[in-house]
Amino acid sequence: MSILDKITGRAKKAAGDLTGDRGLRSQGAREERKGEAKEEAQQAEEQASQKRGEAADLDRRT
Numbered sequence: 273m274s275i276l277d278k279i280t281g282r283a284k285k286a287a288g289d290l291t292g293d294r295g296l297r298s299q300g301a302r303e304e305r306k307g308e309a310k311e312e313a314q315q316a317e318e319q320a321s322q323k324r325g326e327a328a329d330l331d332r333r334t
Contacts, residue, residue: 274314277307 281304288297 274307274310277303277310279307281305281307 281300281302284300284303285297286300288294288300
């Protein structure tokens with residue numbers, strides 16, 4: 273889930289900042305980016321689905 277990836281990523285980044293653990297902070301940043309990428313992919317799929325519906329509607333009208 274993208275939101276879960278983003279939340280855990282932010283938590284790990286914060287923990288890395290607090291403890292001075294650069295590896296944990298880096299891992300958190302990667303997880304957060306992964307969540308954002310999943311979210312972008314989901315939005316793109318929703319837009320594509322909407323466009324497919326529009327195209328199908330136009331096909332039915334012609």
